[in-house]
Amino acid sequence: MNPDFLVEIGWVNLAYLVASVLFILGIKGLTHPRTAVRGNMLGALGMFIAIVATFLAKGIDVRLVLAAIALGSIVGAIAAVKVQLTAMPQLVALFNGFGGAASTLVAGAVLIESHGLGGRQFTIATSASGLIGTITFWGSLVAFAKLQELMTGNAISFFGQKPLNAVLAVAAVACSVWVVSDPSNMNAYWALCAVASLLGVLLVIPIGGADMPVVIALLNSYSGLAAAATGFVLNNNVLIIAGSIVGASGVILTAIMCKAMNRSLTNVLFGVLGPTGATASADEVYAGKVKSTSPDEVAMLFDGARRVVVVPGYGLAVSQAQHIVRDLATLLGERGTTVEFAIHPVAGRMPGHMNVLLAEADIPYDQLIEMDTINPTMETVDVCMVIGANDVVNPDARNDPNSPIAGMPIINADKARTVVVVKRSLSPGFAGIPNPLFAADNTLMLFGDGKKALQDVVAALKET
Amino acid sequence: MEGLIQLFTIFALAIFVGFEIITKVPPTLHTPLMSGSNAISGITITGAILAVHLDSTTLTVTLGFIAIFLATLNVIGGFLVTHRMLGMFRRKDR
Numbered sequence: 001m002n003p004d005f006l007v008e009i010g011w012v013n014l015a016y017l018v019a020s021v022l023f024i025l026g027i028k029g030l031t032h033p034r035t036a037v038r039g040n041m042l043g044a045l046g047m048f049i050a051i052v053a054t055f056l057a058k059g060i061d062v063r064l065v066l067a068a069i070a071l072g073s074i075v076g077a078i079a080a081v082k083v084q085l086t087a088m089p090q091l092v093a094l095f096n097g098f099g100g101a102a103s104t105l106v107a108g109a110v111l112i113e114s115h116g117l118g119g120r121q122f123t124i125a126t127s128a129s130g131l132i133g134t135i136t137f138w139g140s141l142v143a144f145a146k147l148q149e150l151m152t153g154n155a156i157s158f159f160g161q162k163p164l165n166a167v168l169a170v171a172a173v174a175c176s177v178w179v180v181s182d183p184s185n186m187n188a189y190w191a192l193c194a195v196a197s198l199l200g201v202l203l204v205i206p207i208g209g210a211d212m213p214v215v216i217a218l219l220n221s222y223s224g225l226a227a228a229a230t231g232f233v234l235n236n237n238v239l240i241i242a243g244s245i246v247g248a249s250g251v252i253l254t255a256i257m258c259k260a261m262n263r264s265l266t267n268v269l270f271g272v273l274g275p276t277g278a279t280a281s282a283d284e285v286y287a288g289k290v291k292s293t294s295p296d297e298v299a300m301l302f303d304g305a306r307r308v309v310v311v312p313g314y315g316l317a318v319s320q321a322q323h324i325v326r327d328l329a330t331l332l333g334e335r336g337t338t339v340e341f342a343i344h345p346v347a348g349r350m351p352g353h354m355n356v357l358l359a360e361a362d363i364p365y366d367q368l369i370e371m372d373t374i375n376p377t378m379e380t381v382d383v384c385m386v387i388g389a390n391d392v393v394n395p396d397a398r399n400d401p402n403s404p405i406a407g408m409p410i411i412n413a414d415k416a417r418t419v420v421v422v423k424r425s426l427s428p429g430f431a432g433i434p435n436p437l438f439a440a441d442n443t444l445m446l447f448g449d450g451k452k453a454l455q456d457v458v459a460a461l462k463e464t
Numbered sequence: 465m466e467g468l469i470q471l472f473t474i475f476a477l478a479i480f481v482g483f484e485i486i487t488k489v490p491p492t493l494h495t496p497l498m499s500g501s502n503a504i505s506g507i508t509i510t511g512a513i514l515a516v517h518l519d520s521t522t523l524t525v526t527l528g529f530i531a532i533f534l535a536t537l538n539v540i541g542g543f544l545v546t547h548r549m550l551g552m553f554r555r556k557d558r
Contacts, residue, residue, distance in 0.1 A: 023504050024481060030497050031488040033553045040500050040550055044543040047507065054510040057516045061525065068516070068529045071534025079537070080544035088549070092499050095541050098534040099505045105531035106508055109524045121468045219518035220498050223505045234511050240471060241478040242507040248482030249501045252479055253494060345491055352494030359552040365492050366555055403536075 005427065015053030016238035022046030023050045023242050027249070033365050050238055053227050085360045086317050090147035093140045093216055096223045100136025103129050105228035107233050108189055123183045125232035127176035127192060133226035134193045138200030140219050146204075147212065147349060155208035162270065164305040168199045210314070210391070210430030214257045214268045214347045221250020235266025253351045260345035260371075262397075262408040282434040286426055289439035293446050295456035298420055301444075302457070303464050305382035309374065311411050312354050313347050315388015315423065319450035322361035325387065328458050329363060340367055342374045342411045343383075344392040375412050384416035386437075390429030393437055405431050419443040422453050492553070496546050501543025509535035 023046045028037015051069075055062065076095075083091045107129035114122065145151045175192035182188055207215050224246025231239030258265050302308065310329070316322060329339040341363065347354045355368055378384070386393050393413040398405040413419050414437050421438055423445065428434060436442055446453050489497050512535050515528030 017509075020478075022508075024485065026504070027482075027489075027497070028485050030493050030500060031485065031490070033490075033493060033550075033555075036496060036553065037547065037550045040496070040546045043500060043504055047504070047539055047543070050507060050510050051513070054513045060513060061516045061518050064525065064529060065513050065516050065532060068512075068532035069536045072533040073540045075478070075533075076537040076539070076541030077544055080541045083545065085549070088495065088499075088545070091541075091545060092495075092502060095499070095538045095545075096505075097501050099502065099508065099538040102512055102531040102535035102538065103508045105527045105534070106511040106515055109520075109527040109531065110511070112524050112527075113515070113517075113520055169527065181504065190466060217498065220502055220505075223502065227508045228475060229506045230508050230511050232475075234514070235467065236511065237471075237474055239507055239511060240475050244475050244478040245482035245486075246501045246505040248479050249486045249507060251485065252486050253498065256491075256494075302542075321504065341484070343491065350495060351498060352491060352496070352554050355492045356495045356549050356552070359554075362552070364555050365553050368492055370491055377551070408503055460503060 012053045012056060013237065015049055016236070019050035019053075020238050020241040022049065023245065024129055027245065039373065082183055085356060086320065087148070088356060089212065089216060089348075089353060090144045092350060093143040093147060093219065096216070096219050097137045097140025097144065099223040100133040100140065100219075100226050102133070103138065103223070103230045104193060106230050107133065108186075108193075110134060110233055111179075111183065111189055112186060114183065117184075118183055119337060120180065123180040124176075125229050126183075126189070127179045129226055129229035129233055130179070130189055130192050131172055131176060131196045132222050132229055134196035134199040135203065136219055136222040136226055138197045139204045139215070139222070139445075142201050142204040143212065143215055143219060153208065156205040161202070161206060163221045165199065165202055168195055168202065170190030171195045172199060203269065208430060210346070211261075211268050213346050213351050213353070214254055214261075214265070216350045217253035218265075219250070219252050221247050221254060224248075224250055228303040257346055257351060260409060262405070282426065282428070285434040285436055288437050289445050290426065293420065293444035295446070295453065295460045297444070298310070298446055298457050299460035299464055301383050301418055301420065302332060302337070302461055305332075305337055307340075307381050308332055309342050309378070309381045309384045309416065310339050311342045311344070311384065311386045311389050311393055311413055312358065313344075313387065313389025313392060314349060314353075315450055317348060317353065317357055318388065321387060321450035321454055322357050323450055323455040325358070326361040326363050328461070329367070331458060331461055340369050340374065342371060342413075343368050344371050344389070344411050347389060347392055369411060371411050378412040379414040381416035382418065384419045384421065386413055386421045386423075387454070388423065389410075389433055390423070391431045394429075394431070394433070394435045395437055396435070404433060413437060414440055414442070417442065420446055422446045422450050422451060423449070496549050499542050499549065500546040503539050503546065506535045506542060508541035509539060
């Protein structure tokens, strides 16, 4: 198998073109929930066509290929069907990593078969594919371990971390140069992969829980770029097209996530929070001002409310409270109260996490309102119920220029007539700062586990 | 060189197409977008299939075999889980 062989005859490329078009149409379908299912199917059809067309290349060991596909399909299907929806972020991370690993292995395999005869483009692309694919793989595994709580979800930092990363980055470049200058020596490629593995792990461990949406989006982008690089290795258009679209998708999501936290990508990647000026201590903020409430009182509040907005956060996912929230919303809806859900872009552990969680509980998507849409109307909200969210409703982001989260867009929960915060305790969120919302005059704290507290509210509401 | 420029042309144009369509995806669908595009990045499977060639060395075939396995997992798992998620999005009136 030399690289020339891989330039397939015309009609295989034609099939790849059809596949590329189907991928684009498929993603286009995802621009609306109504067309999304069909879009996803178009994407899958494109993949099917690309795979079948590849089979027609001469000399492929069909039985082995089919065996590998069968194995992968079984494991993939079981994982996709069995996974709990709350575990979706880690599953996406894991799949992502596998895609990256596959690109690395393909580039390695083709490098072996080229016997050092590939040109410059071939070797440079092979290094890029090996580097990006390996970083994607190990980075995703670490992200998976963090999300699955196999290791601490907090940021891990140690002395000399940044210099070490810099040294590894230089080493990775050096190995790439080695691959390009001596392509017949496979040790160069494996050395590159080893360095990239370390780099992948070290790049993700300093990133803490609430920054996970950024990392997952970024790794998603990498897996696409690794595929695109493999396309340059193989002179294969469909890999380049599909890979670069996925790469673009990941970059856009990363940018959206960063913007929603008012942080630069470098800030997130190096685990730096905003400027830590003199912020008030928890005691100063909370002392004597926090009012605790009971489920009965909350039920009475709801009873007289015309418009209710729920702000969900990661805590909602943790306590699996999405179904009982649905029951509460249905109950209120039957009494003529308007219920909406205000979704902050970075709530949860991956882009769109809250939307999926609430959709799972059968809450219609037109009740899920984006932050920018709902904020101007928050003054007309009778009761705003914050469930398991903290930093994304912290008014300091708007009011205190010295706050570490100053300038981060928030949902203006504090502007509602009454705010009910469902939370276990006054413990700080990811930013590690107290939240003046909890001590505000119009705020009532309903302490307890989200699911249990809401069950009590629903029970109390049914009695009134 | 000409071939390389051709590939870069495709690369650049595809990135533009990607930016154009993906900026139109609403936040509600960001998770399915990630898992769906993730599945599409499994397209690297086509390269993996070509590596499992009758003339290839055992090492190449082994690498290709593992790559096919991982890429298929990525593809099948990604599309299925996206399908499952999308099935849950519904409107009020149904």
